[in-house]
Amino acid sequence: MKQGLSLRVSQHLALTPQLQQSIRLLQLSTLELGQEIQQMLDDNPFLEMQVDDVHEEIGTAPPEPRLGEEGEGSYEAPVSVPDSSAAAAAEAEPAAEYSEEGETSWEGDGTTETVPDDGEWGGEAPAARRNTLGEDDEVDATDLARGNESLQSWLHRQALALRLSEEDRAALRYLVESLNDDGYLEDTLESLAAGLAPDDLEQQEELVHRFTVALRLLQSLDPPGVGARNLTECLMLQLRSMQQDDPGDEVCPIAIRVCQQPIDLLAKRDVKRLVQLCGDGEQQVKNAIAMITRLEPKPGRRFVDVERNIVIPDVIVTQVGRGPRANFRVQLNPDVMPRLRVHDVYAGALKAHRGEGHQALQQRLQEARWFIKNIQQRFDTILRVSGAIVERQRNFFIHGELAMRPLVLREIADELGLHESTISRVTTAKYMSTPFGTFELKYFFGSALGTETGGNASSTAVRALIKQFVAAEDTKKPLSDSQISEMLKEQGIECARRTVAKYREALRIAPANLRKAL
Structure with missing residues (x-):
């Protein structure tokens, strides 16, 4: 070599x-x-x-x-x-x-x-302050958020009116602090007890008993449905609260029987199957489902600190x-x-x-x-x-x-003389x-869909049209994805049914069978 x-x-x-x-x-x-x-x-x-x-x-x-x-x-x-x-x-x-x-050296010019x-x-x-309603009236959303009472604080104040022993009061306070933002108790009573006394089985049993009593007290507080372990229990608690307020309501007992059935039947609004399982008339079951849809699936929603959602x-x-x-x-x-x-x-x-x-x-x-x-x-x-x-x-x-209008990152990158990855970083968050x-800056970018005139339509504009069509539909005969696709073609926009379904899901719009009013 x-x-x-x-x-x-x-x-x-x-x-x-x-x-x-x-x-x-x-x-x-x-x-x-x-x-x-x-x-x-x-x-x-x-x-x-x-x-x-x-x-x-x-x-x-x-x-x-x-x-x-x-x-x-x-x-x-x-x-x-x-x-x-x-x-x-x-x-x-x-x-x-x-x-x-x-x-890395940061010495620079040495000066x-x-x-x-x-x-x-x-x-x-x-x-x-940028959140202004007018020239003279300034409203800060942060101040408004701080003025809202938290769910835990609201429940603690109600608990002060209950005559409880020190042990039961402590158990109730512990359950209140264990609730999530939606007002649900995600952890089981056994797991909560095991976390407090990991090595003492006898004490765990005593804690489970205390928590069981405290849970019944918690579920009797306002808002109705708080302290539920799942959606079915949340709906049942609210219906029983309504039944206590109005014992003569004939729909409420039927709604309770509907909630006792598999929850997927209620989600699909399978009236025929629910009629068979509950033994009630079709119209009665429809009225019960209508009552259930007016319930609050997240009892703690109105107590969530809106400051976390401020952008x-x-x-x-x-x-x-x-x-x-x-x-x-x-x-x-x-x-x-x-x-x-x-x-x-x-x-x-x-x-x-x-x-x-x-x-x-x-x-x-x-x-x-x-x-x-x-x-x-x-x-x-x-x-x-x-x-x-x-x-x-x-x-x-x-x-x-x-x-x-349709817009992609490369158009802005070419115009400003920047790299496409730089535009992506700028428009994120x-x-x-x-x-x-x-x-978000990324919202202004969207792919192009062809039109009959040979031009392009933005996917963002198409999603807005789909939202508009659904908002104006007859709830007794909701529009299917195929019908929406045909309506878009009438507007001169070529959009396949599968594309409509994808945009509808992105907009969190339920399919036609779930949007149908009973």
Whole structure:
């Protein structure tokens, strides 16, 4: 074997540490970003959150902003989109190098001076309330949620009126705290007892007895059906409560007998089979089923803390003007934009003293600078993508979801000069507040269905049409999937029956036999 030296030129793609961080931050939701920021604030002494009203501009402002009525940076459709991409901006920055040990280096240019990028970032971000009913009436959904009483608190207050021993009161309290959000007791009494006394069988038997008594007390409280172990028991508890309130009701006993039958017969509304099993007339069974359908399958539903269901939009779209000439202002939600900056005192002290550990502290300073830039870059990219979506889906913001046009990720990627995977990250778990409600950015993307005219219709618009057809149907003769498919063809949209069934299931609409009124 002959040995020799050769010179070869090749290209390869290397993700710098700051670009890796930029990609990771881009795919985080608002909640996850807040956790990431808090973790960075705890770990990096050079990073701090600005809490007062002092504001200094840093870095690159959002591309081509226009001042809205409140003086905030915004877009007005049609949106002009700059050619530079977030990824290209990250690549243009000085790349961090790897040390000999293979660890990430954040040294950068080696300077420790407070540069303009070290100032606060986040723009004017007052804690403005966005859930407004009018100019004078402001309602914060979070405050409304906090005003709701929890199911456990409501049951505990009722239990105070019961004369119980200390043991029974403790058992009732334990069962109340074991309920899920729907008001069901998912764990068996034996498993609850085993969890409290894992090694004492005699004590477990005593606990099961206490829990059995406490369960009967719990199921007698309001709302009816609370403390049930399954759906059948929940319905039975509510029917018995109605029977106690109105002993002369003739339908309630029949409804109880219907609930005692296999639950799948009730779900399928198999009237003939239920008539045979219950021994009642067909009309009586139909009246009983109608009564059962008015019951609450989740007794704890109205007590669920609505704060957990609040979606904080990342982008706010407001209409400027009316009619076909209306424009739409696209702006970032200032409530979700962090106001970060490099700690001036620490950065100045690091510049003045170059003692032991200076290199490590300099890396942390550079890390803080890159983190601020990547946070800013994340919001800039979200704003650019949102502006492009508003421009493409302009008809939706005027007429609603029936006017949605087909749109795929590649169209936005080509327009903004970004990679398709970047658009996918931006549109995941990011939300836009519109005049028609708050939607995830992915909602505005949909596949195309062919039409008789040779054009395309958005799958989102087709789902909206299906929902409209079902809402207007005769409940005694509900539309089948084949009939809906034919109705779509009359509208000029080619949609097979199986596609209709898939869209109907995605909309959580029951099949025709379950939608039929008795």
